[in-house]
Amino acid sequence: MRIFWAIVAKELISFLRSWGLLAVVLYAFTLDVYIAGAGMQIRPRNVAVGYVDETGGGISRKILAHLHAPEFVAPKRFLSQKELSHAIFNKEILVGILFDETFAKAYRRGDEAVMNILLDATAVSQSFTTLSYLQNIVMSFNKTAFPVVLKSHKLFNENADNHTFMALSEMLSIITMLSILLPAMVFVKEKEEGTWDIMLLMPVDTRVTILAKSFSQVLIVFFGTILCVGFILFGSFSIPMNGSFSAFLLLTFFYIFTSAGIGLFIAAVSKSILQVAQFSMLVMMPLIFLSGAWTPIHAMHPVLEKLSLISPLRYYIEGSESIFYRGTAWIDLWPYFSGVILLGSILYWYGFRKIGKLF
């Protein structure tokens, strides 16, 4: 046990001494997460609308009056359809509305009045949401006599507030990146310098050495996570905490250990830091972007959705979201805990065999 703590202490000291690394890790856990959360809005915002109005006002004005800040910039008038399309091509305008002469006439006559809309569809999600906004506006004009009302409630996050979500996703991504990279590199650095063979030759159980080395890096990331949750998530964004905080901490600890296992795996197969960098990119990017942090997991290709079952991040993300937002009880969290722990055990079992042997 004394050896274990000696190795942990040595690793921590050498981490603290490289101030550049320390600064980057601190930056990642504080400012980086803050920036991602502060300005990211996936709901439409500042959408530039242009219109051509050949009706002479009236109903078209009323519709345009519904497009206001913060979702829309004040609509800009164009004199002809040509000018409007030109502005859309230059990306100055995202949505163009055409009210032609027949529009107002048909509306007054009681016929179907067609409102033509041009959308810049290079930003698919924004266009979709803008379109549904417009549809809602039009619906309120149409006021059908249909007596069904859809009462919708957004659970756990009433205003569908994106700031906390983006900040949480960013933090989970950062945890993943650092907890893979740091352990992988402390092992390979020793391999590169040749001191790893000496470690293996020493009369210490190699498993203790491996565990102690990864534990030191786990501690670093865990500490960063606590900083981030405390100052950024709770401090700046006041994220809701509907579940138990200790469940989150425990899940985080297991998760960091598991992804340190991925780092161990990368360290086992690579010979130099350059290779670690390349391999971890190869592993990390799919892991981060296809585990459901940034994009919904159930909309993915079925094969990839199955593949994501072996990603520990998938369990961690769903688990964390459940704890923060859904307020899931301890007993219902077992799939996340067992998924993370199971994957972690496999990775360490492989790591012990592969990197813990001299020959």
Add this chain to the structure above:
Amino acid sequence: MRAGVVKAYIIKELTELFRTRLIIIVYLMPSMILLLFGYGIRMEVTHARIVILDHDQSHYSRLLTSKFEDSKYFDPLVTQMPEQEALHLIKQAKAEMLLIIPSSFEKRLLHGQKSEIGLFIDAAFPTRATTMESYVQGVVLQAAAEVSPKRSEKGMITINSRNLFNQAMRDENAMIPGLIGLVLLVAPAILSALLIVKEKERGTIFNFYASPIRKHEFILAKLTPVFLLHSVNIFILFLWATRLFEVPFRGSFALYWFSSELYILISLGIGMLISVVTRSQIAAVVITVIITILPGFLYSGIILPISAMDHESYIEAHLFPVMYYNHILYDAFLIGEGLEAPTNRLYLGILLLYAAVVLVLGTLFLKKELK
């Protein structure tokens, strides 16, 4: 410029890259990421798992539920269970929405009274929640339009929308060019980030200190091999995008090629700058990862356009090259205005300036002697 010395250095660098078998990863990584992400990331909501509690079991309520069953956007589960249990399903993340049709639904409808349908959405993933909400609204309204009698004392307004540049609203068209921007930022940077710091850590940098080679020659020799290797990726990625994902290409290939080469140079320059200022390989890798992967994704315009950001993110988006490059890229693929559009000319100019600044800074910070 002494061509002989530079050539010797380039040959040495190339041999090293080949020997470490890194060459495989140089070509494997960008393609793999493009393929995985191209198939994996979907912004549109499909297969939303909705639990429908039909307390009415009448003609109209079945009409409504059948609308959900026919839609490709929903995977409905029509059952009867206590509401608490259904909420529990949402808490376990086994369902995303809960729709409750009250027991007097049909009766009230036939009497012309208002009846309320309750919808509960799991908003832990906010964008998805908002989109799902509008889909459900759409389905309900569509069903309503079918049963409600036509009335016309005042005209109905309908929307006729045309989607420019991406008529079919294909996710691929919106995603793949952005992914190229991400891949070409991350892959070259991570490769060049270690080029110099590796020598510093191993001590072989003293060869450079002691040799008569100048600083800019050294950097030229270091960057040329990786630059040439990654230039091939421009064509590989282009082929994947147009052939496999069938993204249209409407602009000029020359512009795409030139701006991509420039962008790779910037990316290599960023990596090299990191390599010059750091002292250990670990720090260099961590810095590169942090400042390329997430910003490359967030500020690429894949998940939201830059104009929709505000405050800090808006500023940070303008600090990274990915935004400028992607603008040109989307134009080349989907729009085809090319250099006629003033924004494209401006952004190309910014990229040129960016490349010059990064390379000059790298050369300035590189030291030629031991301090």
